[in-house]
Amino acid sequence: MTKWLLYLLSAASLSAQSMDPTDWRSLYNNYTLPVTFVERGSGWEFDFPPYNPDPKLPWWEQFGQVNYVMTDFVPPAEPTAVVMKLRLESSPAVVYYSMDRPDVLPCKVRPMLQSAEAVYFAEKLELPYEFRRWWPINVYYALGSNDNQDITLYAPLEPGNWSSVYGVRGDQTPWFHVAMNRIQSVGFTFGGNFYGHGVRLSEGAATFVLLAYRLIYANDWLGGS
Numbered sequence: 402m403t404k405w406l407l408y409l410l411s412a413a414s415l416s417a418q419s420m421d422p423t424d425w426r427s428l429y430n431n432y433t434l435p436v437t438f439v440e441r442g443s444g445w446e447f448d449f450p451p452y453n454p455d456p457k458l459p460w461w462e463q464f465g466q467v468n469y470v471m472t473d474f475v476p477p478a479e480p481t482a483v484v485m486k487l488r489l490e491s492s493p494a495v496v497y498y499s500m501d502r503p504d505v506l507p508c509k510v511r512p513m514l515q516s517a518e519a520v521y522f523a524e525k526l527e528l529p530y531e532f533r534r535w536w537p538i539n540v541y542y543a544l545g546s547n548d549n550q551d552i553t554l555y556a557p558l559e560p561g562n563w564s565s566v567y568g569v570r571g572d573q574t575p576w577f578h579v580a581m582n583r584i585q586s587v588g589f590t591f592g593g594n595f596y597g598h599g600v601r602l603s604e605g606a607a608t609f610v611l612l613a614y615r616l617i618y619a620n621d622w623l624g625g626s
Contacts, residue, residue, distance in 0.1 A: 418474035418587055418614065420444055425472045425588070430599060434465030446610040449602045452498075466500055466599040467609075471515065471588035474616075479581045482557045482617040483512045483537070485589060488610040491548040495605030505594035510609075511541035512556055513590045513597070516580035528583070531566045532576035536596045538564050544591075544600065544607075551612060564596075587616065 419425075422438035422445035430436075434450040450465025487510070497508040515534045537556035556562075558581060560571030571577030590597035 428469035444612045449607045464601045466601040467591045468599040471586045480616040484615045485554045486612040489548045491607040492605040496603045497544040498603040499593035500599035507543040508600040509541040515586045516583040517585040535563045
């Protein structure tokens, strides 16, 4: 498996969604310090804004959180998996803080797929809000657990292993496959038990590096072992 994952993540095979940092955006953290995406090799990076608990500053200038990081992309077919390669470069004293307290720690980053709002068959059907965003339940990176080394996340699109916004698994609703056939944006989110509610620093420094991100399809080369 390692051999073909490396192939799929190679620069030659990344012809789908853009890895240009200007095509990605940070969402739902409008009231805190912004994050800036900067090109790095064939990927890009951003620094978590440092925590500055100065009582003279308004609270929204004391830290910067990261919630959703997304890019627009319409796949050519229903994908069978998501592969994401990342690296977190952090100081020894780093402490990641979940924006939902109390929460289930550790803080995590995990892939996320989002569908279009409207689905067209014989007539227009509205895809229910709770089934427009999907996350792998057990595929994530726990921030701080293996920082300062490359991490590869591989998430097969098996319905029972994916969760909607309100915790409904993909094997519990027909809307999962509808959503997977109408994807309009892809990316990843930061959070704890609440997958996209945000993470910030409370101590130390950290840089997130996205090395590769790829959807896998049934006709992709799966050779090797």
